[in-house]
Amino acid sequence: MLKKIFIVTLMFAFSLSSVFAQETTTTETTTESEGNKAREELSQNFVDALASQDERLLISAIESGSPQVKALCFKALSEKGASSENLLEAINRYVSYGLNAPSSQNSDSMVRYQALQAAKAAKSETSVEYISQMLYSEQETSNIIAAAQALGEIGSPKGVAALLFQLRLAKTQAIVYETAVALGKIGDQAALSDLIDLAQNDQYFIVVRQAAVDAIKNIKPSSGDNNSGSSSTTTTDDTAAAQ
Structure with missing residues (x-):
């Protein structure tokens, strides 16, 4: 009987010390948190x-x-x-x-x-x-x-090379998405090929591919294409006039 009472007393004492230790730790944590917030x-x-x-x-x-x-x-x-x-x-x-x-x-x-x-x-x-x-x-x-x-x-074209580096690295889809959006805002022809590839790549989420499509819409047509079109039109007109 005495042995049983002794064991129960020890268990109670151990539980009490654990509670006090837990309260002390909680108090210290709270104090430290409040101190960090104040700083x-x-x-x-x-x-x-x-x-x-x-x-x-x-x-x-x-x-x-x-x-x-x-x-x-x-x-x-x-x-x-x-x-x-x-x-x-x-x-x-x-x-x-x-x-x-x-x-x-x-x-x-x-x-x-x-x-x-x-x-x-x-x-x-x-x-x-x-x-x-x-x-x-x-x-x-x-x-x-x-x-x-x-x-x-x-919006400077000088940033396109670094953006294309990240686009090709494709570390995460979130990065690819934001890079495509940025390239669309800049609208430089140098990004067109990569954006076309991205828009057709089914490994990416639809929202990422749509960002590439939207960016393509914002790419400024190259002056060479425009001149080519104008030259073609002029040639056609001249031919018609000769006839």
């Missing part, structure tokens, strides 16, 4: 305050701040716009921020993503070269999509 709010408030002041302060925060602060600065620029050359230079330099770092560096990836959003909002052709170079090395799907969208919004 995030502080960083956001800090960037908002800088954005309302001289742009030099924002650039200084981009250069010297943590990856979180850098990302928030570019997010602010994507919302308010970046019209000055100094801000555009900062955006262009950071679209490849931490690109060669290990993939676990999510904070670096977020900086690139927000810099791309700022470049898309700015729509400056000066960004095309930097975004294009970044597309040849980027591994993050969300960043590749953001880069394709930015190049599509800027």
Whole structure:
């Protein structure tokens, strides 16, 4: 009997200690979560305050701040716009921020993503070269999509080569879709052959192939085709007149 009471007492004591340990862990987790949230709010408030002041302060925060602060600065620029050359230079330099770092560096990836959003909002052709170079090395799907969208919004033919690289790489159907949309917005003849192949490729979802079809509609006809048509018409008219 005493042995049974002793065992029950031990079991009760063990259960009680487990409850206390669980409560302590929960409290610590909650405290840590609240602390992280407070730090995030502080960083956001800090960037908002800088954005309302001289742009030099924002650039200084981009250069010297943590990856979180850098990302928030570019997010602010994507919302308010970046019209000055100094801000555009900062955006262009950071679209490849931490690109060669290990993939676990999510904070670096977020900086690139927000810099791309700022470049898309700015729509400056000066960004095309930097975004294009970044597309040849980027591994993050969300960043590749953001880069394709930015190049599509800027609309420069200089971005076509990098977009075709991603289209042919075909890492995901989402990337292929966004790349096709971007190529359609640019409307350059250099993309026509690849878009025709994509539109006929039944390995892709219908929505992806439709994006290729829509892009083909936006491709500007080559001047050579137009001249050929005009020449043919002229020849026909001359022949008819001679008869």
